[in-house]
Amino acid sequence: MAYLSISKVTKQFGDTVVVDNFNLDIEKGEFVSFLGPSGCGKTTTLRMVAGFELPTSGQIFLDGVDITDKSPNQRNVGMIFQSYALFPNMTVEQNIGFGLTVRKLEKDVIKQRVDEMVRLIHLEKHAHKYPYQLSGGQQQRVSLARALANRPQVLLLDEPLSALDAKIRVSLRSEIRAIQKSLGITAIFVTHDQEEALSISDRIVVMNVGEMEQVGTPFEIYNFPKTRFVANFVGSLNTAEAQVLDPANGLLTMDGIQLQTHEGIIGKKKGDKVTFAIRPERFSFVAEGKKENLLEGTVINITFLGSVVRIQMQIGNSTFNMDTFNRPSLELPKIGEKCQVTCSTKAVLILEG
Amino acid sequence: MKFLYRLRNFPFWSWLWFIIGALYFILPLLATFEFSLSWDPAIPWKAYQRAFEDNDFWETFIYSNVLAVATIFFSVLLVVPTAYWIRLRLPQARRIVEFITLMPFVVPAIILVFGLIRIYSSPFTIPFTDIQLMQPLTNFKMGTNILIVAGYTVLAMPYMYRSVDTGMRTVDIATLTEAAQSLGASWYVIITKIILPNIRSALLSGALLTFAIVVGEVTLASFLGVDAFGPYLFLLGQHRAYEPAALSFVSFLLTWFAMGMIQMVTGGQGQAQGAH
Numbered sequence: 109m110a111y112l113s114i115s116k117v118t119k120q121f122g123d124t125v126v127v128d129n130f131n132l133d134i135e136k137g138e139f140v141s142f143l144g145p146s147g148c149g150k151t152t153t154l155r156m157v158a159g160f161e162l163p164t165s166g167q168i169f170l171d172g173v174d175i176t177d178k179s180p181n182q183r184n185v186g187m188i189f190q191s192y193a194l195f196p197n198m199t200v201e202q203n204i205g206f207g208l209t210v211r212k213l214e215k216d217v218i219k220q221r222v223d224e225m226v227r228l229i230h231l232e233k234h235a236h237k238y239p240y241q242l243s244g245g246q247q248q249r250v251s252l253a254r255a256l257a258n259r260p261q262v263l264l265l266d267e268p269l270s271a272l273d274a275k276i277r278v279s280l281r282s283e284i285r286a287i288q289k290s291l292g293i294t295a296i297f298v299t300h301d302q303e304e305a306l307s308i309s310d311r312i313v314v315m316n317v318g319e320m321e322q323v324g325t326p327f328e329i330y331n332f333p334k335t336r337f338v339a340n341f342v343g344s345l346n347t348a349e350a351q352v353l354d355p356a357n358g359l360l361t362m363d364g365i366q367l368q369t370h371e372g373i374i375g376k377k378k379g380d381k382v383t384f385a386i387r388p389e390r391f392s393f394v395a396e397g398k399k400e401n402l403l404e405g406t407v408i409n410i411t412f413l414g415s416v417v418r419i420q421m422q423i424g425n426s427t428f429n430m431d432t433f434n435r436p437s438l439e440l441p442k443i444g445e446k447c448q449v450t451c452s453t454k455a456v457l458i459l460e461g
Numbered sequence: 462m463k464f465l466y467r468l469r470n471f472p473f474w475s476w477l478w479f480i481i482g483a484l485y486f487i488l489p490l491l492a493t494f495e496f497s498l499s500w501d502p503a504i505p506w507k508a509y510q511r512a513f514e515d516n517d518f519w520e521t522f523i524y525s526n527v528l529a530v531a532t533i534f535f536s537v538l539l540v541v542p543t544a545y546w547i548r549l550r551l552p553q554a555r556r557i558v559e560f561i562t563l564m565p566f567v568v569p570a571i572i573l574v575f576g577l578i579r580i581y582s583s584p585f586t587i588p589f590t591d592i593q594l595m596q597p598l599t600n601f602k603m604g605t606n607i608l609i610v611a612g613y614t615v616l617a618m619p620y621m622y623r624s625v626d627t628g629m630r631t632v633d634i635a636t637l638t639e640a641a642q643s644l645g646a647s648w649y650v651i652i653t654k655i656i657l658p659n660i661r662s663a664l665l666s667g668a669l670l671t672f673a674i675v676v677g678e679v680t681l682a683s684f685l686g687v688d689a690f691g692p693y694l695f696l697l698g699q700h701r702a703y704e705p706a707a708l709s710f711v712s713f714l715l716t717w718f719a720m721g722m723i724q725m726v727t728g729g730q731g732q733a734q735g736a737h
Contacts, residue, residue: 160639180642191633193640197658206654207644258644 109172111136111294112157112262117166119152119318126152128318130166137292139285141305144315145341150298153315154264157296159183170261186255190267192247194239200250201226201235207258225253228287245276252284256291263288263295269304281308302342306330314338336459339385347385347459348426352376358453360384363424367401370453383459388418390455391430394448401456403428404448407441421449490713497706508703509711517693518708522676525690528606529675532613533668536621539614540667544625545656548634562622565615570680573615577608578684605685612681613674620670628663629656665723673716 110133119127127149134140142150155161157168159180167176175183194203204225208218226235229249231242239247248268255263265284269277285308288295299305305312306326314321314329314337322329322338333339336347350362355376358369367384376382394402405423412434419430419440430449432438441447498505512518547555565573581598598604634656641651657664682689698705 158639158643160642180639181645181647185643187640187643189636189640191636193633193636195637195640195655195659196632197655197661206641206646210645210647210650254640254644264643 109169110134111138111171112296113167113169114153114157115167115169117153117156117163117168119149119156119161120164126318127156127163130320132313132320132323134294134296136294139288139295139297139308139310141297141299141309141312142315143299143302143305143312143342144321145300147317148315149318150300150313150315151266154266154296154298157262158185158187158264184258184261186258186260186263188248188251188255188263188265188268190270192239192244192251192271194247194250194254196239199236199238200231200242203239203250204254204257206254211258221257225257228256229253229283243276244272245280248272248280249283252287256287256293261294263293265295265297267298267300269299269301277304284308306342314341316341333385333457334460336383336385339457339459343387344429345385345387346426346428347383348424348428349381350384352378352380352382354378355380360456362426365403365424367456368453369456369458373458385457385459386428386451386455388429388431389416390451391428391449392432392451394450400453401451402448403450404446407443407445407447410440410443421447490710493706494710497703497710500703508707512704512707512711515704517688521688521690521693524688525676525682528610528613528689529672531606531610532617532675533671535610535614536617536667536671537664540618540621540625541652541657541660541664544622544629545634545652548626548629549638558622562618565619570612570616570678571684573612574681574684577612581608599685605687609681609685609687609689612685613671613678616678616681617667617671617674620674621667624663624667624670625660628660631663632659662723669716669719669723672719677712 112134114130114132114134117127117130118125130149130153132140142153144150152161156163159175159178159182163176167174169175170183170185195206198206201222205218205222208221213221222235226232229252231246231249231253234242234246239250242250248271251268268284269281272280281304284297297305297308306329309326311323312326312329313323316337322334324332329338329342333342333345339345339347348362350360350367352373353359353361353366355373355378358372360367360369360373360382362384369384373382403423405421405428407419408422408427409420411418411420413431415434416431417434417438417440419432421428421430497508501507504510543558547558578599581604582600584593584597585595586593596604598608637655637659638651641655646654677691677694678689679691679695683692683695694705694708697708
């Protein structure tokens with residue numbers, strides 16, 4: 109059995125199913141992110157692991173022990189909240205030591221562990237300050253130290269970076285990941301920010317309307333989205349409909365333009381409609397001699413996005429975006445001009461849902 | 462130039478209304494104080510001397526203070542867990558509870574005390590039998606004390622509940638509770654170590670208001686026949702002129718002293734809560 113096992117968990121509020129038949133096994137030391145839009149059930153699932161919500165059905169096992177019905181203070185899990193949730197009446201040291209005091213550890217042990225945690229989060233100079241005297245980033249680091257001081261079996265992070273500004277967010281997420289790796293602690297991270305999830309996780313669970321859409325490594329989720337939702341939610345994507353020409357050889361046609369996929373199309377027959385997707389960065393201008401997946405279109409718009417230039421084109425009846433690196437030697441077509449672009453067979457993804 | 466600039470930006474109307482308001486409160490107080498000193502021009506503090514020399518003053522004052530402390534204790538015991546639970550788990554019950562806590566504004570104290578006397582002046586019996594469990598509460602001293610503290614708890618409820626509820630609104634009670642729970646804290650630890658310290662100033666405000674109500678209350682004390690400070694002041698006012706003025710002024714000073722203490726005790730708390 110996996111270290112943390114969420115088995116067939118469903119949560120209903122009244123008639124509304126918020127989490128539907130959620131199954132997930134997490135190994136010890138793994139960093140898993142729940143990614144999805146607001147209301148997809150990711151926080152509810154996390155709160156069920158923490159014990160703040162009870163599942164309507166299903167079970168949760170931690171290190172082989174059924175913790176489904178245990179109250180939050182009987183589960184050895186650490187929780188980090190979006191709003192930091194530091195105790196305003198306590199200093200940084202007292203906040204970090206709170207869980208240890210509750211467990212009635214000896215004073216020397218508490219002092220030693222608090223000092224260790226304060227060093228871990230690099231707030232030695234702020235140990236005697238109250239939360240209101242700290243910045244948002246510092247408060248969240250204290251919150252992390254407070255959760256880790258108890259040496260929890262699982263660390264739960266509920267959108268911990270959402271209330272911080274962009275720069276702090278990036279540096280703190282690296283810090284969280286580094287600490288998690290160094291301590292080898294199992295962590296679940298809830299976020300709606302795909303960049304955050306992709307950069308920090310061992311695995312990502314993409315959720316939508318209470319269901320798991322796809323589970324995989326960041327590489328798999330980004331490069332091989334299985335459903336239209338995952339494809340659209342993670343990164344930007346061009347999607348369009350096409351007809352299957354030759355399922356065995358993975359040949360499609362869209363408005364008379366032929367497209368070749370890398371593998372055969374399973375479960376479809378000639379004439380069936382499918383939805384395919386191509387990431388904007390997988391397009392390139394046509395090199396000489398290239399014949400595969402050759403698409404001709406009209407340039408509709410060109411947008412500079414700093415390091416990237418986005419070219420919007422009309423190809424057949426669909427609109428496609430192409431991203432290319434912005435470099436001084438880049439020769440761009442003009443709006444209204446015709447241009448030819450191409451992509452590899454691996455770039456053409458057939459979506460399930 | 463600087464002077465003219467300052468003059469132009471001087472908030473004249475704000476200051477005018479502030480001064481009018483302040484005079485409205487300060488003038489009667491000054492008049493009372495001056496009157497209390499005018500008994501005997503040779504001994505200006507005579508009214509104060511006489512009032513403090515009276516044994517009845519000290520007995521009733523101490524008794525009312527004890528009642529006030531007991532009322533505050535039971536009010537906190539009743540209101541804090543109620544307000545906490547409503548914020549945490551039963552937000553849908555807030556309107557009902559608010560309505561109940563406002564009842565003392567609608568139902569006068571005289572009705573409350575007649576209700577108490579009507580119900581608790583009969584002995585407690587086992588229903589449908591004549592077996593008596595306890596004699597009527599109004600028949601013995603401790604029973605009357607219980608009744609009056611219960612009555613005062615009801616009268617103080619609008620003030621205590623509002624103070625505590627407002628205090629809880631300023632801190633994110635739900636998240637703090639969850640944070641404490643995830644760190645292994647029990648309900649007792651959460652309430653004593655997290656909730657109460659973070660609503661300290663609200664509790665003190667509620668306690669001060671409760672204290673002020675109980676110490677000066679006349680109706681309940683008179684009808685339940687207890688020798689409290691309120692009826693004593695009332696009687697004194699009917700028979701004497703200068704001592705009531707002196708005691709009124711002292712009461713004001715005591716209230717201000719208590720408010721000053723609250724400010725001192727809760728000095729940094731407002732900041733701490735505000736930053737959360």
